[in-house]
Amino acid sequence: MDRIEISKDVAFSRIVYGMWRIADDADTSPAHVRAKIDACLAQGITTMDQADIYGAYGAEAVLGAALREDPSLRDRIELVSKCGIVAPMGRHADKRVKHYDTSRGYIEQAVETSLRDMGTEYLDLLLIHRPDPMMDHNETGAALDDLVATGKVRAVGVSNFRPWDVELLEQAMKTPLATNQIEISLKELAPFTNGDLAFHQRRNDPVMAWSPLGGGDLMTGQGPVAEKLDAIAADHGVDRAAVAVAFLLAHPARILPVMGTNNIDRIAKISDALKVTLDRQDWFALYEAGLGKEVP
Secondary structure, eight states: EEEEEETTTTEEEEEEETTTTGGGGGOOOOOHHHHHHHHTTTTTTEEOHHHHHHHHHTTHHHHHHHHHHHHGGGGOEEEEEEEEEEOSSSTTOOOOOOOOOOOOOHHHHHHHHHEEEEEEOBBBBEESSOOOOOHHHHHHHHHHHHHHHSSSSSSSEEEEEOOHHHHHHHTTTTOOOOEEEEBBBTBBBBTTSSSSHHHHHHHHHEEEEEOTGGGGHHOOOOOOHHHHHHHHHHHHOHHHHHHHHHHHSSSSOOOEEOOOOHHHHHHHTTGGGOOOOHHHHHHHHHHHHHSSSOOO
16 A cells, blocks of 8 residues: 655555544454454554544543554554543543643643553654634644654644644644644535645645545435445445545545544455546546536
């Protein structure tokens, strides 16, 4: 599988395995988690996407239990985490209201907790999970710079930021923001025309795409998008998911789809997207189906 350079010293697999629901699986044993990681590695998927809030702040510990059983596994994968969302559950059950916190203290404590829970000395990438309307960009930027300088984080980026949010934060930093993880799929086409992808293409930043299957709707839905996906899938001997992901991979913005599933059989087929080559007309046929109309 191709690899994409995220920063000077960090490269990711072109497709990322998302661990949003790993703590929700009926089996969260280290052996079962290891089986998922092995299914990824067999395809060249080496990048694992986490966040402190996943699994009510418990998903990173589930992964950590598997990594502790075989410490050598850490050197074969890249770990992504996110922080900044504080919700009244898990270790934040005492909070009165869901909110964002991008203060230095919160970021540093969140990283220490992620490192402890996953049993690792460093993160390959840390993302600020959501734009914080109370963000002091100078404080947040300095905290991120210091985490890189200490080696606790190899690269930093953001998630769900708009171009102006990226520019504000980066203006206060020495370290370039490596990527932005945003929602992109045949159900969420706005980034193709609202300036988000254009902004990152101009900067030559790879973009990570969360929910590339539209929360699963692209697998189960009916209508024009489903019909186009099925037709192309039949031509290539793959399923709808592979075509929906291939749609993102075909774009010149170097999109890294983040694929999340607990089903090991489905994990084993994630790389089927690489079997699908879409020409420009195929791509626009899917795009128009997603838009629900012909392009102007």
